[in-house]
Amino acid sequence: MNKTELxxxxxTTNxxxxxxxxxxLNSAIEALTDALSKGDKVVIVGFGSLEVVDRPQRTCRNPKTGEAxxxxATKAVRFSVGKDLKEVVAQSSVS
Known part of the structure; x- marks a missing residue:
């Protein structure tokens, strides 16, 4: 589902x-973006939570050349699934 379909x-539903x-919807996305950019954690009960996490600097290997x-270091947004959403998804995959 994309934004237009949402x-x-x-x-239609409402x-x-x-x-x-x-x-x-655009206002909600702006509010979420603003909160996350300030480092706040966003919790939507029954759906999940979003928070900014720090990813430390690390050394990786180029798979093609093997070069290090x-x-x-960077920041990333982490989503944790809420209990209700997790249960709904688990139920739908069993059917």
Whole structure:
């Protein structure tokens, strides 16, 4: 599912205009991005949590040449699945 399909589904399910849903979804994404850029953890109960983690500098190997490469330290976003979402996904894969 992409963003447009998500907007369509929300609009259809809740009998709302797609334009309104798009505005709200974009605002939600901006709020999440802003919180994460400030280093805040975002928790959506039943869905999951997002947090920024530091990845330390490390040495890797180029698989083609075997040469050692230094990968610089960076920040990344980590998503942890919530209990409810985990259970729904587990149930749907059993069927």
């Amino acid at each position: 907007i369509d589904r929300i609009a 009998n709302l205009q797609k334009k309104t849903v798009g505005i709200v 490469i230094e990968v610089p």
